[in-house]
Amino acid sequence: MSFTPFLFFDGNCEEAIDFYAEILGADEVVKTSFAEAPPEAGMPPDARVMYSHIRIGDHMLMASDILPGQSYAPQASVHVTHYAKDAKDGRAKFARLAEGGEILMDYQETFFAYGFGTCKDRFGTHWMIMIAKEEE
Structure with missing residues (x-):
């Protein structure tokens, strides 16, 4: 069993996850926007990142943008x-x-x-x- 950090951003998740992938030497980068969700999911047709992760060996760092209009505070205590x-x-x-x-x-x-x-x-x-x- 392991723990995987999941970070939230306010519209700049794609930039952040690409930055982390480059610096940390990710083996895999996955990104899906809210607009790519199936219509029945009711997600906004937004280019923000609904889900992303980078993988380095057996370890992952996951991230997403918040939905437009949600309150946001960066990862201050983690x-x-x-x-x-x-x-x-x-x-x-x-x-x-x-x-x-x-x-x-x-x-x-x-x-x-x-x-x-x-x-x-x-x-x-x-x-x-x-x-x-x-x-x-």
């Missing part, structure tokens, strides 16, 4: 953790995710990790990028 291949890979991914966002804790070696940092990306998603000392 951080998505990504374990990098090594400290150099972690530093590169962290730097890309932090572009246009906010660094909360600069990527650095800690007592528990060869590399660890937290940031909020330009889409409002919080990330923890790390390479734990027992992983390398």
Whole structure:
């Protein structure tokens, strides 16, 4: 059994999921818009993303846009953790995710990790990028 994060966006899910797929090296990217839903589903004929995911090996990150008119707050109290291949890979991914966002804790070696940092990306998603000392 596993847990899969499901992120919500307000009209920029496609941009965000493509950004994450590029940075994290996704093996698979799936996107379906509300307009692609069957008519009987009653979804708005909107280009917003109804469902998407990226897959990296056995792991997935799922995402969707909210329906137009729904209230929205970015993922403020949740951080998505990504374990990098090594400290150099972690530093590169962290730097890309932090572009246009906010660094909360600069990527650095800690007592528990060869590399660890937290940031909020330009889409409002919080990330923890790390390479734990027992992983390398």
